[in-house]
Structures are given as C-alpha cells and as structure tokens.
Amino acid sequence: MSHVGYRRLMAVDPEQVLRSAAALLTRKSTATMDEVARAAGISRATLHRHFAGRDALVKALEELGIAECEAALDAARTDDGPAADAVRRLVRGIEPAAALLAFLHTENQLFEGEEQNAGWARIDAGLTDLFRRGQESGEFRIDLTPAWLTEALYGLLGAGAWAVAAGRVARNDFNHMIVELLLGGALRRE
Amino acid sequence: MSHVGYRRLMAVDPEQVLRSAAALLTRKSTATMDEVARAAGISRATLHRHFAGRDALVKALEELGIAECEAALDAARTDDGPAADAVRRLVRGIEPAAALLAFLHTENQLFEGEEQNAGWARIDAGLTDLFRRGQESGEFRIDLTPAWLTEALYGLLGAGAWAVAAGRVARNDFNHMIVELLLGGALRRE
C-alpha cells in the first residue's frame, strides 16, 4: 500500500477535515475557521496549512463534492436497466457525500468559478437525463419535470443527511427513506 | 384601507425587507448587512434602523417564519378530512413562506432561544401529527416515518423555492410539483 508512505506520521487527512467542515457548515454556515478546525479536531494553524483560507476551503469542498457526485453517477450506471433501479443505485452510492451536497446545494454563492460551474452542469445533466429516460420508458410520470426531480433529489438528500445528523432518522434507513419517497411517494399503493 | 395611513411617506415595509433578506441569505448565508440592505433596495442605515443588528434580523426572520407556518397550519385544518387533502391545503398555504423556511430550516444554528424552539416544536408536532394521522387512517404508507415525512416536506419546500428562484420550475407549478412528489412519488401509478 502506497498509502502508508503517503500519510506519514499522524498527518491530518485533508478529506476527513473537509467532511467535518461540511457537516458543521451545513448547520452553521457562518462558522469561524477556528470552529471548523476544532470540529475537525485540529488547530487553526494546521487547518490553515492545508487550506490557505476560507475561500480555498470552500473551493476544496466544492471540488470534493463534484468529484464524489461524478464518481457516484458513473458507478450507478444510469444508462443501464430500469431507471428506478438506477436511481436506487445512485442514492446508495451518493450517501457518503450527502452532507457535502447539503452544504453545496444551499450555498450557491459559488457560481463564479468556471470549472466548478461546468462540473455541476455535467452532474445536473446526468441526473436530468436519468429522469428523462425514466419518463420516456414509461416508468416515471411525465407531469413532474426532470429538472424538478433533480432539484428534489438534492433537497431530499440534504433533508435526509440533516435528519440523520439530528437523530430523527436512523442512518440505516437513509437510503430507504429517500428512494421510497422520491420514487413512490407517501401514499399507499393499493 | 388603513394601510395607506400605516405606511406613511415612502417608509420601508419591514416584512418586505425580511422576505428579500431571506431570499438572499438562503443562497448566500454569509451576506453582509450591506448586501442585505442593497437586496432590499434600502441603505444600510435604514436597515439598521429597523433591525438593531444581524442577530435581531435573524430573530425577526425566525419569528416571521414561525408565525406564517403556524398560520398556514391552522388555515389548512389538518384535522379535517383526508390527510392527503390536508397536505395539499397546507402546501398551498405555506407557499409564500417557502423561501423563509428554506433559510430557517438550514440555518439551525439558532437553537438557543426558548420561545423560538417552542414555536418550531409546535409546528413540527403539527406536521408529524398530520402524517401520523394519514398513516393510521391507511392513506399513507407506514414504512416512511412521520418524522421523516416532516423533514422531507421542509426539504422539498426549500428545493421548490430554490428551483422557482432559479427559473428551473414555473412558479405556478410550485404546488403541484411538491405535493405530487411528496404524496405520489415519481413512479407512474398503473
């Protein structure tokens, strides 16, 4: 494993820092760099060594979110089989990034960078295409637009991450709650 | 109309200020008081005359949100008739406050005040009771917990408000998109 040589000593894992930062910033977006550091269990100095400043932190957060979304999108093979199954695979694969998404989806103040914008556009397109494919195959209803289903998925992922963090939903139920509500809704099927 | 006498001169409408503030803070929660003022079309000085500071602004935002939610909850008569119909009435009535909710639901850093907390608890209880009633009457499926349906409703309202603001969903479709997805889901009913 080259990882052993990579993170020598008790070096901080930047990705772990980003995850805790996302969890904190989601519920308190005005958090201080010091608070972010404490939440990650490191000092402000170390946080600053890894991320030059708040802007750099948010940018890294966004890059990680984009990367994980694209990875989940690829892994879900959204072009294969029934669209509903693809949605289930997608939600399952995107679960670890839910907290990240919850933050990034709300804080859309970042619409400045070019590459980020392109990244999100690609992800949005992938999701929208999936829902459209489901409509064209007759699986999904056509009165709910693909664009709305995409936004709704973001919203539900965020709500799910929040509900889990608040202890209102069991972590193991995360997938079921989101997928079932998104696909089947709250009404009983007769 | 007593309104004419109420807002004498070109006086600022505090509620209008709060709404634009909510719209701005939802997508950029680190916005400056100056940015909030500009977004409301007033000067920073005037903003400060109406709301002593950022804390006071957020508090007023929260009070307005609670008041509108409770009003919508009462107006929806959540104890009358089929639960699904009550949900439809509720979403319709809560639409004007969606942007406000989108902000308040994410920024849960405010869990300090006593009365606010009680207000939200009452609203949560009202929603949870409605979903539970729907389950007990056999309308709603029982594998989606009332707590999750409540959180999901918040999430969908926020996503809907954002989608409308971004032009991805027509304002007239707001109710339909949210209610139909929440109740019926994305799958076609055979």
Next chain:
DNA sequence: CCCACATGAGACATTCATGTCTCACACTGG
C-alpha cells in the same frame, strides 16, 4: 539515539463587518 517533520499553542498586524453617529435631501401633510 537522533533527526525530520507535522502539529499545537500563541503572538501579532491587518482586514473587514459592524454599530453609531451626523448631515443633507426628499417627500408628505398641514
């Protein structure tokens, strides 16, 4: 055993939002 390296703690200057103030202007009503 010793060196290399990452971290934590703290000091420091700087930037920036904030809160408060004053003054000039515009509009409204008498």
Next chain:
DNA sequence: CCAGTGTGAGACATGAATGTCTCATGTGGG
C-alpha cells in the same frame, strides 16, 4: 410655504476574524 419625518450617504471607532509568523512538543523513521 413650512415643519415633520424617514431616508441615503458617508465618516468613524470598535471588535472579531483572518492571515502570517515563531517556537515548543512529540512522534516515527533511519
């Protein structure tokens, strides 16, 4: 026409967060 009132613009001091630095510690590898 004039007084009253709310507003915009700007100056100003304050405080907090930020960015940068140094130094001590501690651990892991050679």
